[in-house]
Amino acid sequence: MTALAEAFEKLPGIGKGVYAPADFEAVRKIVHQSAGIVLVPGKAMLVYSRLAPLVRSTGCGTFAAYVKRIEADDAERRRAICALTTNHTFFFREGHHFDHFSTHVRPGLLKRASSGEPVRIWSAGCSSGEETWSIMMTMLGTDRAAAARLGKLDFLLLATDIADHALATAEAAQYRIDTLEAVPGELRRAWMRERDGQAVVVDDARALVRFKSLNLLGDWPMARPFDVIFCRNVMIYFDQPTKERLVHRFARQIAPGGHLYIGHSERVTGPAAQMLTQVGPTIYRKDAA
Ligand SMILES: C[S@@+](CC[C@H](N)C(=O)[O-])C[C@H]1O[C@@H](n2cnc3c(N)ncnc32)[C@H](O)[C@@H]1O
Known part of the structure; x- marks a missing residue:
């Protein structure tokens, strides 16, 4: 089993019709090409939890439909990328x-x-x-x-x-x-x-x-x-x-x-x-x- 398939086995209660390994792969490619950010297979759950609200709010219903949307729509792609950034920081760090x-x-x-x-x-x-x-x-x-x-x-x-x-x-x-x-x-x-x-x-x-x-x-x-x-x-x-x-x-x-x-x-x-x-x-x- 690939690392990605294994990561998906561990996702609790998310139907394959809603979010599948191919959707994660597509998001991963888009985010890497657009922003340079690398999403390893272990981030499959993070991608789900960060993008699910956008999948819902756009009325896409499934990740596969949302992937099509962000492939075609620059503004929505931008929202998705923003949602996937890690912004942890603090004053006088280092x-x-x-x-x-x-x-x-x-x-x-x-x-x-x-x-x-x-x-x-x-x-x-x-x-x-x-x-x-x-x-x-x-x-x-x-x-x-x-x-x-x-x-x-x-x-x-x-x-x-x-x-x-x-x-x-x-x-x-x-x-x-x-x-x-x-x-x-x-x-x-x-x-x-x-x-x-x-x-x-x-x-x-x-x-x-x-x-x-x-x-x-x-x-x-x-x-x-x-x-x-x-x-x-x-x-x-x-x-x-x-x-x-x-x-x-x-x-x-x-x-x-x-x-x-x-x-x-x-x-x-x-x-x-x-x-x-x-x-x-x-x-x-x-x-x-
Ligand atoms: C972990 S924070 C670091 C913040 C601060 N520099 C620090 O060290 O505390 C990383 C930041 O990099 C930004 N970032 C990631 N990819 C980027 C890109 N391609 N272009 C511009 N900013 C990016 C994220 O949005 C995020 O706010």
């Missing part, structure tokens, strides 16, 4: 990245921005924004005047994700208080306010961030190079050739001397390894031209 950024990168960026040069940071695969706001608070430090100062300079933090629901949360910048444990108290006091029992990022910090829906496998409309790219815990969902292509694109998009931060279980391999030098655990610097 704290050593923020220590490194604060000590070794931020001073140079502030200096460059103050002298009128453009400074660009990209939070790629930002999910619901905890990463983005952790970067922003670290960049700003504890001085409440810093956001207004940076706002007058050529500074931008771009935050992108393929999942629109996650992006909407990121942009709303409002979080449950109990999710803020890892946020250093002085940064939280400087950049967050309480509203309706939750913590919300202050407006002058929010003004420095642009949120955009972006599939990392598609075209990137950004013309300028980035000084820093954070792309953490995104490539773990991709296969090896996709990871290598993506990290090579990042390496080309980073300015000489700029930095790339990736997730703790990710590695730089392939052609990008010739362009990037590892300067810390999962931290890379692009060699000067």
Whole structure:
């Protein structure tokens, strides 16, 4: 029996006429081709539970009919892909990245921005924004005047994700208080306010961030190079050739001397390894031209 057939044997109470191995295979192919995400046979139940509400709400009735729908309908395919993303994230995840950024990168960026040069940071695969706001608070430090100062300079933090629901949360910048444990108290006091029992990022910090829906496998409309790219815990969902292509694109998009931060279980391999030098655990610097 194949791994997929075995996985389906374990699905409790789901009729073969509603959801069959061939439907999972079709969804798996579409998600891989469109977003690079690899769904292993063990994800058969997850695909069922995430897509069943969409199968129902579209009136398709069976997964086979829904597969036909997402093959033909771009907007519905997008909804299905969003529903299949994993958006787990938290503030100051992989704290050593923020220590490194604060000590070794931020001073140079502030200096460059103050002298009128453009400074660009990209939070790629930002999910619901905890990463983005952790970067922003670290960049700003504890001085409440810093956001207004940076706002007058050529500074931008771009935050992108393929999942629109996650992006909407990121942009709303409002979080449950109990999710803020890892946020250093002085940064939280400087950049967050309480509203309706939750913590919300202050407006002058929010003004420095642009949120955009972006599939990392598609075209990137950004013309300028980035000084820093954070792309953490995104490539773990991709296969090896996709990871290598993506990290090579990042390496080309980073300015000489700029930095790339990736997730703790990710590695730089392939052609990008010739362009990037590892300067810390999962931290890379692009060699000067
Ligand atoms: C586990 S979260 C990581 C969030 C954050 N970077 C962190 O490390 O905590 C992975 C994010 O990658 C996004 N993602 C997956 N495939 C993508 C693609 N092809 N293009 C853009 N974003 C993608 C998902 O929507 C999800 O929000």
